[in-house]
Amino acid sequence: MKFADEFRDPAAARGVLAAIAGVTAEIGATADAPIRIMEICGGHTHAIFRYGLDKLTPPGLEFIHGPGCPVCVLPMGRVDECVALAERPEVIFTTFGDAMRVPGTRKSLMQAKAEGCDIRMVYSPLDALELARRNPDREIVFFGLGFETTTPSTALSIQQAAAEGLANFSVFCNHITVPPPIRALLDDPRMVLDGFVGPGHVSMVIGTRPYDFIARDYGKPIVVAGFEPLDLLQSVLMVLEQIRDGRAEVENQYARVVPDEGNPVSIAACADVYEPRPSFEWRGLGEIDLSGLRIRERYAGFDAERRFAIGYGAARAAVPEPEGCACGEVMTGRIKPRQCPQFGTGCTPEMPLGALMVSSEGACAAYYQYGGGQLEPAG
Amino acid sequence: MNAPVRRLRADRVTLAHGGGGKAMRELIEDVFVSVFRPDGLEDQARLQAAALAEPGARLAFTTDGFVVDPVEFPGGDIGRIAVCGTVNDLVVGGARPLWLSAAFIIEEGCEVALLRRIAASMQAAAEEAGVAIVTGDTKVVGRGSADRVFVTTSGVGVIPAGRALAADRVRPGDVAIVNGVLGDHGAAILAARGDMALSTDVASDCQPLGALVEAVLAAAPGTRAARDATRGGLASALNEIAEAAGCGIVIDETALPLRTEVKGLCEILGLDPLYLANEGTLVLFAPEHEADAALAAMRSVPAGRDAVAIGRAVGDHPGRVVMQTVFGGRRIVDMLVGEQLPRIC
Numbered sequence: 001m002k003f004a005d006e007f008r009d010p011a012a013a014r015g016v017l018a019a020i021a022g023v024t025a026e027i028g029a030t031a032d033a034p035i036r037i038m039e040i041c042g043g044h045t046h047a048i049f050r051y052g053l054d055k056l057t058p059p060g061l062e063f064i065h066g067p068g069c070p071v072c073v074l075p076m077g078r079v080d081e082c083v084a085l086a087e088r089p090e091v092i093f094t095t096f097g098d099a100m101r102v103p104g105t106r107k108s109l110m111q112a113k114a115e116g117c118d119i120r121m122v123y124s125p126l127d128a129l130e131l132a133r134r135n136p137d138r139e140i141v142f143f144g145l146g147f148e149t150t151t152p153s154t155a156l157s158i159q160q161a162a163a164e165g166l167a168n169f170s171v172f173c174n175h176i177t178v179p180p181p182i183r184a185l186l187d188d189p190r191m192v193l194d195g196f197v198g199p200g201h202v203s204m205v206i207g208t209r210p211y212d213f214i215a216r217d218y219g220k221p222i223v224v225a226g227f228e229p230l231d232l233l234q235s236v237l238m239v240l241e242q243i244r245d246g247r248a249e250v251e252n253q254y255a256r257v258v259p260d261e262g263n264p265v266s267i268a269a270c271a272d273v274y275e276p277r278p279s280f281e282w283r284g285l286g287e288i289d290l291s292g293l294r295i296r297e298r299y300a301g302f303d304a305e306r307r308f309a310i311g312y313g314a315a316r317a318a319v320p321e322p323e324g325c326a327c328g329e330v331m332t333g334r335i336k337p338r339q340c341p342q343f344g345t346g347c348t349p350e351m352p353l354g355a356l357m358v359s360s361e362g363a364c365a366a367y368y369q370y371g372g373g374q375l376e377p378a379g
Numbered sequence: 380m381n382a383p384v385r386r387l388r389a390d391r392v393t394l395a396h397g398g399g400g401k402a403m404r405e406l407i408e409d410v411f412v413s414v415f416r417p418d419g420l421e422d423q424a425r426l427q428a429a430a431l432a433e434p435g436a437r438l439a440f441t442t443d444g445f446v447v448d449p450v451e452f453p454g455g456d457i458g459r460i461a462v463c464g465t466v467n468d469l470v471v472g473g474a475r476p477l478w479l480s481a482a483f484i485i486e487e488g489c490e491v492a493l494l495r496r497i498a499a500s501m502q503a504a505a506e507e508a509g510v511a512i513v514t515g516d517t518k519v520v521g522r523g524s525a526d527r528v529f530v531t532t533s534g535v536g537v538i539p540a541g542r543a544l545a546a547d548r549v550r551p552g553d554v555a556i557v558n559g560v561l562g563d564h565g566a567a568i569l570a571a572r573g574d575m576a577l578s579t580d581v582a583s584d585c586q587p588l589g590a591l592v593e594a595v596l597a598a599a600p601g602t603r604a605a606r607d608a609t610r611g612g613l614a615s616a617l618n619e620i621a622e623a624a625g626c627g628i629v630i631d632e633t634a635l636p637l638r639t640e641v642k643g644l645c646e647i648l649g650l651d652p653l654y655l656a657n658e659g660t661l662v663l664f665a666p667e668h669e670a671d672a673a674l675a676a677m678r679s680v681p682a683g684r685d686a687v688a689i690g691r692a693v694g695d696h697p698g699r700v701v702m703q704t705v706f707g708g709r710r711i712v713d714m715l716v717g718e719q720l721p722r723i724c
Binding site: 004013051052054229349350360368369370371 | 708
């Protein structure tokens with residue numbers, strides 16, 4: 001398969017793996033005192049397990065799985081608000097399929113759909129716009145979810161709805177941004193990270209400059225990476241080389257897709273439609289300043305929060321996590337998925353307790369699906 | 380059946396066609412009976428028991444419901460899938476399929492022309508598979524209570540004396556062989572739905588596999604087990620076998636036969652081809668000394684032209700399927716969680 005197989009070439013991978021082992025040894029990292037690299041993006045987490053990369057890298061290198069799975073960090077209270085919106089008889093609630101199984105306090109969207117709510121899975125907010133055009137007597141609400149990868153398409157759909165004067169289309173905006181949680185993780189004194197593999201698709205939109213603070217203020221290397229196995233391995237090698245050389249820089253391994261300045265059209269559309277919220281709740285991480293986006297006043301008519309009087313702010317009480325759920329501990333890298341007492345028993349992809357088990361990009365679901373840790377000899 | 384066939388003139392099915400009166404008779408006789416030509420129109424098929432009388436032979440009986448959306452797709456339709464699906468459920472157990480029943484749940488408003496195409500397609504598939512559709516039923520439900528047409532087929536076959544294909548007979552060392560490329564059916568359905576605005580030439584692999592299994596069993600009589608890799612794909616079939624046999628299975632990612640188009644579709648949509656549905660693809664396990672014979676026999680019939688060994692059963696990790704990735708990494712191939720695509724068959 002063109003443009004994919006080149007980045008999965010086993011011979012080339014062996015070469016990079018040998019170099020990774022070499023640099024890890026030069027640094028003097030061991031299983032007891034490993035180098036810890038966080039892959040921020042859930043797509044990278046998935047690729048690591050899908051290709052078994054964690055089994056091929058040396059024991060002195062540990063992957064910490066970051067908060068970059070939007071479904072996983074969605075707070076439970078917001079899922080409850082989705083269900084409440086979907087339960088309104090006039091509403092057709094549209095969402096990406098990933099969000100259907102995220103557990104809420106009472107139920108998931110999947111359960112609400114089975115109980116008769118009109119919930120439609122869409123592949124793009126433009127599908128939701130089309131539904132709005134075809135159903136003028138219904139309220140079409142699009143569940144805007146995701147990082148900077150999906151944020152522009154939601155912005156464009158709002159601009160389009162405004163241009164057409166669609167009166168029955170609104171967005172329940174839960175878009176979030178990558179840099180603030182990275183800052184929060186770096187500020188957490190319990191966190192011991194040596195470097196980052198940065199998200200490729202997010203960076204395609206925002207460019208690499210928003211990561212400058214990681215190198216400049218915190219002295220940690222970050223390499224923006226593509227999603228093929230060779231991309232990932234090469235990026236890990238670049239992070240290790242920075243550590244070995246005592247450098248802390250923002251490097252771009254994914255230059256074939258990611259321009260340093262990002263995508264100006266997307267950035268402009270987002271600036272037109274959204275403004276940062278003072279703070280937003282992340283499941284497992286808590287409230288993080290300036291980490292969420294809301295719809296600007298000028299597009300108030302397309303904002304489901306205003307349209308259906310859903311508040312977000314001081315009045316809002318965080319919904320506690322289900323008892324026994326250790327998603328927060330896993331998300332911050334303090335424990336591995338298998339160390340959670342609920343892993344594989346009280347929490348499985350079929351009956352998820354916590355959000356990390358829901359999405360295939362969640363660290364727990366990836367561990368479960370691809371058998372992280374289960375293939376090793378006992379002991 | 381000497382009486383003249385009642386002609387159905389309606390273009391669309393109405394509730395009257397389910398009412399038990401003249402209209403229903405017209406639908407049944409003109410659309411279905413005239414095509415399937417069962418022997419008599421009693422409420423049951425009356426069949427010769429001779430085939431079952433062979434000492435040691437066992438009767439195989441299976442049933443399956445079909446709700447595929449869209450009803451017609453590249454490479455087949457709900458009728459072809461309803462025949463092939465039930466026939467294949469029989470043949471992977473070593474049975475020679477003989478008779479099918481066919482029941483149709485028809486939505487009010489369904490086009491009669493569609494039903495005629497489905498009936499013709501079922502009869503063609505039945506002839507290909509060497510089975511007769513000997514009895515059936517129709518029901519009509521109000522608009523919205525079904526989606527155009529749902530089909531249920533049941534099948535009866537005979538397992539000759541001495542045959543014992545079963546998943547729990549698989550032993551470490553046995554070789555896993557598939558008869559062709561993976562995921563074509565799932566990919567064809569996905570593309571045919573049009574949700575993704577993707578165009579591809581991939582057609583469903585929907586086909587009966589009786590001739591293939593007979594050829595394998597003649598050449599490799601020690602073959603342990605076969606499974607058709609339908610819903611849940613190859614991954615689910617292998618997991619069922621590993622669990623039943625109490626052994627592990629290791630497959631080699633580089634050996635998996637996949638069309639470039641299917642790989643591309645999976646890349647774009649984030650699907651795993653191991654979980655895509657097939658309707659004419661099976662995996663079988665043969666003891667090592669018969670594996671080459673089984674492979675050659677498969678390749679000698681059209682449905683097995685692209686047959687290839689993909690891995691083997693092992694003593695390690697009982698009940699688990701592990702894939703050697705292109706990189707030499709290893710990962711578990713679990714059962715499908717949730718649904719990859721609803722209404723695939």
